[in-house]
Amino acid sequence: MPRVAPEARPPDDAPTALVPRVVDPGQGAVGVLPGSAPPAPRRRWALWTALAAVVALLACGLPAALLAGAVGDAGAEAPGGRPRAVSDDPATAAARKLGERMAAQLDRQSSALLRGDRAGWLAVAEPAAHADLRRRFAALRALRVTGWAAEPTGLPTPVDGRPGEWRLLVEFRYCFVVRDCRTSPVLTATRWRDGPAPRLTAVEPSRSAETGTRPWEVSDLVVAVGKRTVVATTPAQRRKLPTLLAQAEAAARTADAWAVGGRVPDRYRVFYAGRSEWQRWYGGGRPKWTGGYAVTVGGGHHEVVLNAEGLTSSGLDDLLRHELTHAASLPERGYPGESTWWLVEGLAEYAGADGRSIGRYPGLADARRLLAGGWDGRLDTLTPAANAPAARVSGSYGISYLAVRHLTDRYGPARLLAFFGAVVHDRRTLDEAAEAAFGEPWSRLHDDCVTYARSVVG
Structure with a gap:
């Protein structure tokens, strides 16, 4: 021993x-998902959408009755167990569009990592985030990352007291060395600055109760x-x-x-x-x-x-x-x-x-x-x-x-x-x-x- x-x-x-x-x-x-290249993004908006909508509506000062209706409708089902279609209010619709732009940036970053393009990996981020991102890039490439995908788990939510700044939970999925590996997930909070092409300002270390922070983070x-x-x-x-x-x-x-x-x-x-x-x-x-x-x-x-x-x-x-x-x-x-x-x-x-x-x-x-x-x-x-x-x-x-x-x-x-x-x-x-x-x-x-x-x- x-x-x-x-x-x-x-x-x-x-x-x-x-x-x-x-x-x-x-x-x-x-667990889940194979691939040497990032799998097609699978956006899970359901319950997270409802929760993000509540935050957005609160920020807009809308009445509690409307908040209750938004959450209730989001959880409703149509006959046969299918989710009932819900019309977004303006705040939720805006958050959804912002989330889609963030997801597009994350997809571009994922592709850059897999092809070994450090400049492309950094291009979606503000300069203040570059030091951390450079270290992550080097560690992941050293580990011979063969699969990497970033999947938002809900809508972005505004950061209190910081107009134009948002927080988005992202599930990153990774493979090392083996190209047909099932990917391992890690849930992480990311921070962004709003804009036509949102800019990544920080990636927080994961703190999941099950596994905690990975070494490459x-x-x-x-x-x-x-x-x-x-x-x-x-x-x-x-x-x-x-x-x-x-x-x-x-x-x-x-x-x-x-x-x-x-x-x-x-x-x-x-x-x-x-x-x-x-x-x-x-x-x-x-x-x-x-x-x-x-x-x-x-x-x-x-x-x-x-x-x-x-x-x-x-x-x-x-x-x-x-x-x-x-x-x-x-x-x-x-x-x-x-x-x-x-x-x-x-x-x-x-x-x-x-x-x-x-x-x-x-x-x-x-x-x-x-x-x-x-x-x-x-x-x-x-x-x-x-x-x-x-x-x-x-x-x-x-x-x-x-x-x-x-x-x-x-x-x-x-x-x-x-x-x-x-x-x-x-x-x-x-x-x-x-x-x-x-x-x-x-x-x-x-x-x-x-x-x-x-x-x-x-």
């Missing part, structure tokens, strides 16, 4: 193990691309990039074997974070014991983030195998919840160990302590708290690893993966999945796993 980063070192009597962690982003992932990046991975870090870590890529490529070969249904990722996306980036990328705020995590970003993709602080080369190998196995094995919408944490993490730990003997697994001492006391003996309660001591975390991972190892040794990797797929992807109960994959009741197998763990640690 990776070593603990200096600022997250456990008590002196605890082992120096920093355990990888997967983030389950709310079991509500998002806020950081300069250097990137290396291999056959199975794309690895990015900051210029300060540039010298590590060749080694990172080689280690990631090796880890990908292990992770590919654990793709449920053989659906391996088109590319594993890996971001290596320094101290400040660890606090910013994807929202930061991870438990102190976290060495890395995989977060679902939609379109069937998971992006892996590694904490550069305190990682050794050997620890990085284990961590990469662990996190890339998450990216290969987890469903797009996240896993079912804490009751299956042991299975998700146990599989990743098993892959991370890469066939080493049990005696070389570094978490055995912590597993022994947890088995001796402080745990109720149920695999579904192994999930450590965010503020748990490092030894408790390591023990939870260790017992999970031993449980998955026992099932794999007894039934083979194929049946273990079938069990994992039934539970984590198909959301079947452990009882149903165990009978289908192993032909045994889960209650008996559960107790066998715990007994096995106790026999290993002594």
